[in-house]
Amino acid sequence: MLRTDTRHTESAQGGLPRLLPPHPINTLDAHISYFGRRPRGDASLIREVEAAGLRGHGGAGFPTATKMAAVAARRRRGYVVVNATEGEPMSLKDKVLCAGAPHLVLDGAALAAETLGALEVVVCVDRSSNNTLLHMRAAIDERAQLGVDAVPIRLEAPPHRYVVGEESALVHWLNGKEAKPTFVPPRPFERGVGQRPTLVQNAETLAHVALIARHGAVWFRQLGTATHPGSALATLSGAIGRAGVYEIPLGIALKDLLAAADGTLETTHAVLVGGYFGTWIRADDVYNLHLDPPSLQRAGASFGCGVVVALPKTSCGLTESARAAGWLAQESAGQCGPCANGLPAIAQAMQALVTGDRGGRAEAMTRRWLEMVKGRGACRHPDGTARFVESSLDTFAAEIDAHRQGRCTGADSTPVLLTPASGPWR
Numbered sequence: 001m002l003r004t005d006t007r008h009t010e011s012a013q014g015g016l017p018r019l020l021p022p023h024p025i026n027t028l029d030a031h032i033s034y035f036g037r038r039p040r041g042d043a044s045l046i047r048e049v050e051a052a053g054l055r056g057h058g059g060a061g062f063p064t065a066t067k068m069a070a071v072a073a074r075r076r077r078g079y080v081v082v083n084a085t086e087g088e089p090m091s092l093k094d095k096v097l098c099a100g101a102p103h104l105v106l107d108g109a110a111l112a113a114e115t116l117g118a119l120e121v122v123v124c125v126d127r128s129s130n131n132t133l134l135h136m137r138a139a140i141d142e143r144a145q146l147g148v149d150a151v152p153i154r155l156e157a158p159p160h161r162y163v164v165g166e167e168s169a170l171v172h173w174l175n176g177k178e179a180k181p182t183f184v185p186p187r188p189f190e191r192g193v194g195q196r197p198t199l200v201q202n203a204e205t206l207a208h209v210a211l212i213a214r215h216g217a218v219w220f221r222q223l224g225t226a227t228h229p230g231s232a233l234a235t236l237s238g239a240i241g242r243a244g245v246y247e248i249p250l251g252i253a254l255k256d257l258l259a260a261a262d263g264t265l266e267t268t269h270a271v272l273v274g275g276y277f278g279t280w281i282r283a284d285d286v287y288n289l290h291l292d293p294p295s296l297q298r299a300g301a302s303f304g305c306g307v308v309v310a311l312p313k314t315s316c317g318l319t320e321s322a323r324a325a326g327w328l329a330q331e332s333a334g335q336c337g338p339c340a341n342g343l344p345a346i347a348q349a350m351q352a353l354v355t356g357d358r359g360g361r362a363e364a365m366t367r368r369w370l371e372m373v374k375g376r377g378a379c380r381h382p383d384g385t386a387r388f389v390e391s392s393l394d395t396f397a398a399e400i401d402a403h404r405q406g407r408c409t410g411a412d413s414t415p416v417l418l419t420p421a422s423g424p425w426r
Contacts, residue, residue: 015223017247018231019207024100026135028142031103038107039213040150041114046072049209051217053229058083058165058202059277059305061293064209070189071116071199078197080113080151081188082106082123082206083170084132087162088275089327089419090307093233094203096245098125098132101207102139106153108206111213112199113151120152122193124170127157128420160420162276162331163381167200169333180333181379204233224250228292232303236261238310238416239268250303251292258286258310269313270395272417274304276324277384280317280395300391309416316410318399320417321392322350327419328385338373338382345369346389353400363400366393 025031050065071078082105086094098105109121123140125132133155140153158164158173166181171192173179192198201209208230212220221229228250234257237243241262248257254273255265268283273291279301281289289299296302311317329347332339346369352362370390373382393400399409 016231016249018211018223019097019104019204019233020100020245020247026102026138028103028139028146028148031101035101035104035107035210036214038111038210041111041213043072043115045111045115045209045213048217049212052212052220053217053227054205054208054212054220055228056202057204057208057232057306059275061303064201064205067189067199067201068112068116071197074190074197076197077117077119079193079199080109080116080118080121081167081170081174081193081198081200082109082121082203083165083167083200084136084203085124085126085158085165085170086129086305087126087160087165087331088305088307090235090237090272090275090309090417091305092235093245093306095129095132097207097233098203099135102135103143104207104210105203106139106143106149107210107213108208109153109201110149110151111209112201112206113149116197116199118151118199119196120154121149122174123153123155124158124174125155126160126164128160133157162328163333163379166379169379170200171198178333180335181381182335183378225292227294232291232306234291234306234308236263236308236310238271239263239312240310248291251290251295254281254286254289254291254308257291257308263310267313268310269315270311270317272307272309272311273301275307276328276388276417277380278302278304278307278388279391280311280321280388282395311416314410315414315416316399316408317392317396318350318403319354319408319410320415321389321396322347322354323415324417324419325350325385325389325392328381328388332381333379336376336378336382338377339379342369342373342382343385346373346385350389350392354403356406357400357404360404363393 046065046068054064055061084094113121164179169179169181171188174193188198188200224230234246265283271281326347329343334340349362349366370386374386402409
């Protein structure tokens with residue numbers, strides 16, 4: 001069992017922690033005592049969020065103020081949806097946040113709802129996340145009893161599927177349809193829940209909104225970089241001494257973050273950044289890498305959902321990646337050919353690499369199928385899976401050769417990349 005401690009890295013400005021208090025704060029009185037009372041939401045909040053430079057922390061990194069303004073421009077009362085589904089198997093950040101500071105997330109949602117004149121806030125928590133549901137339900141009930149919010153808040157528990165976290169899939173489910181993502185317009189900001197304009201934001205993003213409303217854009221920018229300011233929650237695991245959720249200033253050096261978690265590059269084979277839609281980085285390439293989008297983009301990676309996994313030198317990256325690819329294929333919505341046919345074929349080819357691929361055919365076919373699924377799906381699931389698998393082939397080329405010769409570079413069979421069926425990383 002991996003520990004799920006909340007930890008904070010030091011910053012030059014001394015500005016951490018921001019989102020996560022040293023101990024869980026579950027009652028409204030304790031929340032107000034620690035964070036202070038929130039203001040009311042109005043049009044000035046969008047301008048302040050824009051000045052702060054806040055981007056979404058759910059994976060895509062889209063400017064938060066732009067999404068808020070798009071919903072406001074529809075001039076029709078709609079909904080605010082808190083996306084706390086967190087279907088990424090290696091991520092715990094939203095679960096820890098919703099359990100440790102639920103009222104901060106709800107403050108952000110209530111502020112957004114007041115600003116947009118929303119009819120209702122809908123908080124969505126994966127139905128398998130019992131602890132998160134417990135804390136969120138208690139916080140929502142307490143706020144309702146005390147009448148602190150002008151806009152009503154309700155809790156929903158979508159099914160546990162990886163693709164449910166995509167905003168269009170979540171809206172489809174809330175509208176009584178299958179939880180399938182799509183690129184086809186209208187988008188949620190146009191016609192979402194109940195066919196009304198809907199703002200869908202990640203739980204961590206809304207917690208940042210609550211802090212910006214209290215302290216302002218200048219305060220928010222005291223951490224991070226000029227182009228990507230603020231702090232972020234990162235889930236660390238693997239070849240480190242202290243696995244858990246860390247609050248970090250954006251732009252921190254990856255090697256420094258690993259060191260803060262009692263990890264060293266000497267014991268690390270590669271680092272996965274961004275989760276199962278992310279990218280493997282060779283240990284030798286980590287030294288000059290910083291956790292901000294420009295630095296990560298140069299390395300062909302992105303921060304994504306904030307997952308960082310240090311693969312031990314005793315583990316086989318090829319085996320780990322093949323198992324994850326198989327799980328991603330199973331998590332497909334099955335609504336288009338690239339997902340329904342392409343991803344299982346890629347997963348089978350990856351497994352063939354693990355078992356030997358003596359003639360080299362499996363690697364060639366894998367790369368061919370990766371090109372065939374890119375940009376052709378009804379959602380981003382094929383693209384994310386292709387990015388992960390392609391980085392696996394490039395990073396673990398030595399393992400592929402070793403397996404062809406009947407050898408494996410990993411002596412440890414304990415899974416590092418977990419799936420819901422492989423271990424209790426929740």
